[in-house]
Amino acid sequence: MLLQKIRLMSKKKRIIIIGGGAAGFFTAANLDENKYYVTILEQNGDVLQKVKISGGGRCNVTHACFDPRDLVQFYPRGNRELLSVFTKFQPGDTMDWFETRNVPLKIEKDNRVFPTTDSSQSIINAMIDEVRNKKFEVKTQVSVSEIIKQDDEYLIKTKQGDFVADIVIYTTGSSPKSLKIIENLGHKIIEPVPSLFTFNIKDDLLKDIPGTSFANAEIQIPSLKTEESGPLLITHWGLSGPAVLKISAWEARKLAQLKYQFEIEVNFISTPISEVEKQFKDFKNSNPKRTVGQSKIFDVTNRFWNKILEVCKIDPEKQIANLSGKEMNHIFEYLCQKKLRVSGKSTFKDEFVTAGGVDLKEINFKNMTSKILPNFYLAGEVLDIDAVTGGFNFQACWSEAWLISQDINTK
The missing domain is CATH 3.50.50.60 (FAD/NAD(P)-binding domain)
Incomplete structure (x- = not known):
């Protein structure tokens, strides 16, 4: 046996x-x-x-x-x-x-x-x-x-x-x-x-507000004719979150060829600029005496909204009725068509x-x-x-x- x-x-x-x-x-x-x-x-x-x-x-x-x-x-x-x-x-x-x-x-x-x-x-x-x-x-x-x-x-x-x-x-x-x-x-x-990485960006709009997040944003890389949407996060180094990670995965090889130097365009609220303009004007007509700093119009944090005003050099105490057309266009551009220069990447450690x-x-x-x-x-x-x-x-x-x-x- x-x-x-x-x-x-x-x-x-x-x-x-x-x-x-x-x-x-x-x-x-x-x-x-x-x-x-x-x-x-x-x-x-x-x-x-x-x-x-x-x-x-x-x-x-x-x-x-x-x-x-x-x-x-x-x-x-x-x-x-x-x-x-x-x-x-x-x-x-x-x-x-x-x-x-x-x-x-x-x-x-x-x-x-x-x-x-x-x-x-x-x-x-x-x-x-x-x-x-x-x-x-x-x-x-x-x-x-x-x-x-x-x-x-x-x-x-x-x-x-x-x-x-x-x-x-x-x-x-x-x-x-x-x-x-x-x-x-x-x-x-x-x-x-590398795939699944975050974008290193130095821009006044992102400065000093790490941790600010957006429930649904859109990111385009115009030179590659590609875009992704999803949650977005501002970090100490630039931008992260699923929207960034997804686009870094799909375009991993092309971004490596670009040596991680490229331009992106961000719509922080995934809303067409024409719709944003309409919402803003409707709010302005209904609340002409409201200060622009206290005008909660879009789905962004007060911190980010006031950062846009700061970078656009708009006084937050200014009544919304007194905003010029140029000032409003600046706000719309920063919300929906903000161009940012990516200059490098950071590894997303948990999912390397x-x-x-x-x-x-x-x-x-x-x-x-x-x-x-x-x-x-x-x-x-x-x-x-x-x-x-x-x-x-x-x-x-x-x-x-x-x-x-x-x-x-x-x-």
Whole structure:
């Protein structure tokens, strides 16, 4: 009986997962422990670090968008390839997976999904417990320097010693070092550039009012003939918020070519200037003696309204009836057609994402295998796939990882 058990164990294939992030851990959590020896190699001192800090430490697990055709619209790169992936595992499946492991989730008003604990540790614990229960091995502070294909195996070289694998799952993220390793194995790399970043802007209108927000603004980049809308936030460095992050994601490669020097036009209230002019004149006719500083006409903070008056050099104590046509036009322009010069970017730390990575033409999206390397799987940010904020980048990881685990489990 003992001899039979030893023979059974000897037939188990060895899987090495390189990268202990969302994609790597979710793959491991869904692998069959009776068929495989699984080892996760993580170069940092702790696993799932990006999951930990995401969503301000709450972890935006996914997004409540349950139609794959709608879901792929949130991915500037990879949308065509992900359609088939999401038909097999989508946000509803992600929610079921965590909830059946005692991690209740909630859908917020903007459709972002978080654990009800508002703690990313709940998500981390669920995956770690699953991997631990399968008795898989997790090795931290192990940095892979090279992968060598040897007959039907892979030799994975690290400073801490070498590992041999029958199957490799590559979920490293998009660091230059990890991309170089996969390039040396024959894969084509699309040069990574930052995506999801904020705009550095120096302008008197934004000066000294960080924290001022707008529920729905419109941003255009005239030179690229592109625009986005959504919440907007004034920061110490310029502009942030979903509207900025979305346009930075969709135009990531073009903005890199511009070296992050370009002009934007902002409509802070998403209202046509003709409509603003009409509202203003109607208010002026009804309240001629009201001072302009106390005239609450548009959906902006008093702080921002008075900043416009300050920059336009309009006395806030001036009666609204006494405003000149030139002064009114200045106000309309600052509200609806304000041109701002962007001179650089700042990384959006919680959702640091890059556009670029392994060329998607070299991946079989039925199971996330390499078309170049046998028994070699890739998932996560190492691929040339990225999304806007809202839990979409994680969803790509969960879905890709699920496909990998299911494919391997059927071997």
